[in-house]
Amino acid sequence: MSEQLALLPGYLTAHLQLSLPALVIAALISIPLGILVTRRRGLEPGVVGTASVIQTIPSLALLAIMVPVLAALGTVTEAAFGIPLRGIGFAPAFVALTLYGLLPILRNTVTGVEGVDPALVEAARGVGMTPREQLRRVELPLAMPVIVAGLRTAGVWVIGTATLSTPVGATSLGNFIFSGLQTRNFDAVLVGCVAAALLALTLDQLIRALESGIRERRRGRVRLAGGALAALLLFTGASFFDDGGAGDRRPVTIGSKAFTEQYVLSEILAQQIAARTGLPTEAVQSLGSTVAFEALRNGDLDLYVDYSGTIWATLMERSDLPETRGAVLEAVKGFLGDAHGITVVGALGFENTYALGMRADRARERGIARISDLSRHAPALEIGGDYEFFQRTEWRALADRYGLPFRHQRTMDPALMYQAVAEGEVDVISAYSTDGRIAAYDLVLLEDDQGVIPPYDAIVLARPGLARERPEVLAALRPLVGAIDAGAMQRMNLAVDGAGEAPGAVAQRFLAALKTNPSPAGEPPTPGR
Amino acid sequence: MIELENLSKRYGDVTAVDALDLRVERGELVVLLGGSGCGKTTTLKMINRLVEPSAGTVRIDGEDTRTLPAPQLRRRIGYAFQQIGLFPHLDVSENVAITPRLLGWPEDRVRERVDALLRLVELEPAAMRNRWPTELSGGQQQRVGLARALAAEPEVVLLDEPFGAVDPITRDRLQRWFRAVRHELGLTSVFVTHDMAEALLLGDRIAVLDAGRLLQVGRPEELLLRPAHEKVAELMATPRRQAEAVDALLGRTEPS
Numbered sequence: 001m002s003e004q005l006a007l008l009p010g011y012l013t014a015h016l017q018l019s020l021p022a023l024v025i026a027a028l029i030s031i032p033l034g035i036l037v038t039r040r041r042g043l044e045p046g047v048v049g050t051a052s053v054i055q056t057i058p059s060l061a062l063l064a065i066m067v068p069v070l071a072a073l074g075t076v077t078e079a080a081f082g083i084p085l086r087g088i089g090f091a092p093a094f095v096a097l098t099l100y101g102l103l104p105i106l107r108n109t110v111t112g113v114e115g116v117d118p119a120l121v122e123a124a125r126g127v128g129m130t131p132r133e134q135l136r137r138v139e140l141p142l143a144m145p146v147i148v149a150g151l152r153t154a155g156v157w158v159i160g161t162a163t164l165s166t167p168v169g170a171t172s173l174g175n176f177i178f179s180g181l182q183t184r185n186f187d188a189v190l191v192g193c194v195a196a197a198l199l200a201l202t203l204d205q206l207i208r209a210l211e212s213g214i215r216e217r218r219r220g221r222v223r224l225a226g227g228a229l230a231a232l233l234l235f236t237g238a239s240f241f242d243d244g245g246a247g248d249r250r251p252v253t254i255g256s257k258a259f260t261e262q263y264v265l266s267e268i269l270a271q272q273i274a275a276r277t278g279l280p281t282e283a284v285q286s287l288g289s290t291v292a293f294e295a296l297r298n299g300d301l302d303l304y305v306d307y308s309g310t311i312w313a314t315l316m317e318r319s320d321l322p323e324t325r326g327a328v329l330e331a332v333k334g335f336l337g338d339a340h341g342i343t344v345v346g347a348l349g350f351e352n353t354y355a356l357g358m359r360a361d362r363a364r365e366r367g368i369a370r371i372s373d374l375s376r377h378a379p380a381l382e383i384g385g386d387y388e389f390f391q392r393t394e395w396r397a398l399a400d401r402y403g404l405p406f407r408h409q410r411t412m413d414p415a416l417m418y419q420a421v422a423e424g425e426v427d428v429i430s431a432y433s434t435d436g437r438i439a440a441y442d443l444v445l446l447e448d449d450q451g452v453i454p455p456y457d458a459i460v461l462a463r464p465g466l467a468r469e470r471p472e473v474l475a476a477l478r479p480l481v482g483a484i485d486a487g488a489m490q491r492m493n494l495a496v497d498g499a500g501e502a503p504g505a506v507a508q509r510f511l512a513a514l515k516t517n518p519s520p521a522g523e524p525p526t527p528g529r
Numbered sequence: 530m531i532e533l534e535n536l537s538k539r540y541g542d543v544t545a546v547d548a549l550d551l552r553v554e555r556g557e558l559v560v561l562l563g564g565s566g567c568g569k570t571t572t573l574k575m576i577n578r579l580v581e582p583s584a585g586t587v588r589i590d591g592e593d594t595r596t597l598p599a600p601q602l603r604r605r606i607g608y609a610f611q612q613i614g615l616f617p618h619l620d621v622s623e624n625v626a627i628t629p630r631l632l633g634w635p636e637d638r639v640r641e642r643v644d645a646l647l648r649l650v651e652l653e654p655a656a657m658r659n660r661w662p663t664e665l666s667g668g669q670q671q672r673v674g675l676a677r678a679l680a681a682e683p684e685v686v687l688l689d690e691p692f693g694a695v696d697p698i699t700r701d702r703l704q705r706w707f708r709a710v711r712h713e714l715g716l717t718s719v720f721v722t723h724d725m726a727e728a729l730l731l732g733d734r735i736a737v738l739d740a741g742r743l744l745q746v747g748r749p750e751e752l753l754l755r756p757a758h759e760k761v762a763e764l765m766a767t768p769r770r771q772a773e774a775v776d777a778l779l780g781r782t783e784p785s
Binding site: 119120122123124125126127128129130133137138141142215 | 577579599600601602603604605608610612614615616617618627628631632677681
């Protein structure tokens, strides 16, 4: 828990950096727009309709859409003004959150201004106010409680939705939640949820107190709430200029997808680069799978680890299989270099492939060691797979080649899948071959004796141009090539998932062992177990 | 002096006010009298251009009201609303001070003026200044509304049934008070009402409107004695009929 709390200031600041400016900009756009709509009624369907449509886009999808949109915009702004916009990280999350905050404020501004008693508007004209004075002295003050209610709704939404910006590479309190769910660290999830909820509540109450204080002319309350809000804004604003003194050298940015192995590997890469080159590094964690690749391709990420089979199947769209692991690797290298200019630094030495797993004792009882052995037992058995497994080409290939007429197919969350097979709820699961939980739950992986599943070599990818601009980074990573075998990776994953260690600590221990016993070492000691 | 010349207001095919001519002398109070929908409020609002005329001219002291921007025109004319229309987010002193502040009066003059006006409408400044409109009785709200109309020392005041929303006893007091005050200040006023008794009591002259047309203008006794129109005669007969009915009621209930 204290480990998680140590991360809190950083994540909280990042969360504020995302959500407060988004809320302020949303208000600066939608309050004037709302007022304009009340003056020119013809605009209302278009303006409010557009904002409503934005609101109906699921927030996670809106965030994801912003990645390619901003990457495309970035090339335009770079050409026009020399300012590149990054497609991942702060920019897409900020834009999406701003869009998300528009509707409640806009709608309440329109409702509030239109709800002002017409007799009072006429009285305002009658005493000699110009239209501008009517708005400023009568309509806006009377509409203010309704407008502020919209602002408060938007504030709660924006702070809540900001936790979803982790997969597009923006740090927020969501990092606790995403990594916590993946590494089964529920302290982290708890810290993230509670902090986000408290932040939303605090902001909501401060805005409410400020509004009611102004309306009821309670000077003390206005000072207190206004002061607290101003301090929050000032702190957020100032934090943008506090870069930790990294200077103008852009840190080496290392991405990771949202599962334990990826967190550990990104830490290993980051620590190795920092140790060998002294360059600052930045980890962008819990990225969506396609977001990571897109970000590397357009240069927002410098490095991340992907798997040869993923590129083979999803990017190259190949369903055939070459004879050897090496042939796939070579084909993938050629494809990434030719089509995208991406450098494959090297294979780390292990595969993390889809594999069918069973409880060791059950497999022994039935005499099942290979997938071929499974086919005659299948009608009596139940299989569990993760969200995508039964849609993937691997599963279709397995079913075609081996003939696996299972009694029942069940789609479930990976975290529950392992537990389900261990407790006998299902008989077979789509396991990940390096998952630490295979050893923890005493499972065995069945041999793909007909060679249907493509090899999933873990490979380090470098963005186009990195080899030329920072050759020392690639050189620093060379010792890692072939240095991690499947057993080592499994143990490291288990240290995080099972023993609750931090990915960074596990990575550090691995690198220390690698130094004393260079390649092909990869056998980190696992004290305490 | 207010002159309405050939003044008309049309909404589509409906003529709300039809070619009205009327002249209100300096210091005079003319009542616009008529049933609902007769065009009296529309006529009043055309004087300070809350409603823009479709045709015709309004002149104040000989000057066409269209020569000024409407907000500036309205700052020179006091206006008391039927719904009072005090601003609920402003306290009593701020409501009264609106027009002087729009005119850019210095703050001390505004403060003095507010206190003087509150005293004029018989409200104690120290006790009332910082009250919210919602904390006032109906009669007090009416007084604040009148103070607001008079705040910028206008020579012309327009009143749209200003005593309509209060109880009869308060109304009676306010009417008598207003009669005294408007003479004291020498106001040139146009006063809209549908209440015959109020018209007779307050008006120097009464203009009777029906369906947007002016039926007759004259001093109360002229209208009573020489109605120019059947409807005017009928209207003038109502207070007497009511008085007779009250008399009869009293006669019947008196112990014999």
